[in-house]
Amino acid sequence: MTAVPPSRFPAALTRRRLVAGLLAAPAVVRFGPAATPAAAAAPAVTFARSAVAVVTHDGRRYTFSVEVARTPAQRARGLMYRRRLAPDHGMLFDFGGTGPRAMWMKNTYVALDILFLEADGRIWKIAADTTPLSEATIVAEGPIRAALELRAGTSRLLGIEVGDDVRHPMFGDPPVRVQGAE
Structure with a gap:
């Protein structure tokens, strides 16, 4: 697969992706890539x-x-x-x-x-x-x-x-x- 250079994207599409990425970033930071929202909300338990x-x-x-x-x-x-x-x-x-x-x-x-x-x-x-x-x-x-x-x-x-x-x-x-x- 070949990446499409950013110059080929319409400006509005590029802005939409940027905004969507910024809105999603806090969820990735909070929950991490392998965690689930339920796991993040659950209290910590140690064993x-x-x-x-x-x-x-x-x-x-x-x-x-x-x-x-x-x-x-x-x-x-x-x-x-x-x-x-x-x-x-x-x-x-x-x-x-x-x-x-x-x-x-x-x-x-x-x-x-x-x-x-x-x-x-x-x-x-x-x-x-x-x-x-x-x-x-x-x-x-x-x-x-x-x-x-x-x-x-x-x-x-x-x-x-x-x-x-x-x-x-x-x-x-x-x-x-x-x-x-x-």
Whole structure:
């Protein structure tokens, strides 16, 4: 494609583009190129960082760096408004007690695998390849203490299944070290 030189534009068209560009500039500055107006209006929420290990039924161990959502505000925000999630990262939701749980993908742009966990860290249910931005409810009827969100396809790729274990101090395990970290 070849750019058309400004001398070939009618003067009125050039002025209109300039005015339109100036009017749009504050929105770009305020929201940034990858953000959404909803994300810019939402209050800031910060998360503690930790690590979890998933141990499969055949003894394989996979470590993930996670953000931990413990407060109602953190659990409500989760991974909303994020445009990407690294393959070795995720979010661990601590519900503080056990019971049936429901989650959704509202304002969540990244497809996820959601692992629902019992009080001892055992995987009760896996909701694989969730649909981004969906407001459909994802329910786990069991005695769920926590949920681990990973990038969609991770469970299938690594062979993670219901009954496998997630290790984290929340479940009475010693702290998990990320491989390669000092």
